[in-house]
Amino acid sequence: MPADELTPESFRQRPDVVRAVENPRSPRSVLNYMRGCDTAKPEIRDSLNQDETVRPLMMIWFQSGRALDAFCQPFAPVVRELKSDPPSLTGEEWNSLEGKAAKVLLADQLSRSCFRGCAEAFSYDPIARRAGDTQPRSHHRMARKTGHDQGRQWPRIHQ
Numbered sequence: 001m002p003a004d005e006l007t008p009e010s011f012r013q014r015p016d017v018v019r020a021v022e023n024p025r026s027p028r029s030v031l032n033y034m035r036g037c038d039t040a041k042p043e044i045r046d047s048l049n050q051d052e053t054v055r056p057l058m059m060i061w062f063q064s065g066r067a068l069d070a071f072c073q074p075f076a077p078v079v080r081e082l083k084s085d086p087p088s089l090t091g092e093e094w095n096s097l098e099g100k101a102a103k104v105l106l107a108d109q110l111s112r113s114c115f116r117g118c119a120e121a122f123s124y125d126p127i128a129r130r131a132g133d134t135q136p137r138s139h140h141r142m143a144r145k146t147g148h149d150q151g152r153q154w155p156r157i158h159q
Helices: 008-013 015-022 027-035 042-047 051-063 073-081 097-114 125-133 135-146
Strands: none
Touching: 008 015, 015 027, 015 073, 027 051, 027 073, 027 097, 073 097, 097 125
């Protein structure tokens, strides 16, 4: 299916998205879910720097409303782990560039879908800001490695 025909229903059926929802507690799953593909493959990551690949994903995330809220619920416990004391999303995998990007996506994007309509949806903003504040120094390396580089500055999150 061409990327420009991406709908919430077709997104839910993508094999890499299904696998991500089945194993939500890994940075790779978070990245694959948000990008709708296997971000471990260099050729796939490279395609995420092209407007024709990214544009349909932007439509999914910013115009599908509640269409994916129930589907992404397996990520809700992982989002809540962002507030664990002591921290539980640690170790080499979560402390890597991809792990840090995954934490930003959990706090800034998936929290909105997992907890839509509740104050909890926005309670992760300080975590996203703290994680985002460290990103400009390593933006280029992270963007290339995770497929988030579109020639833009790392966004300042919810200032």
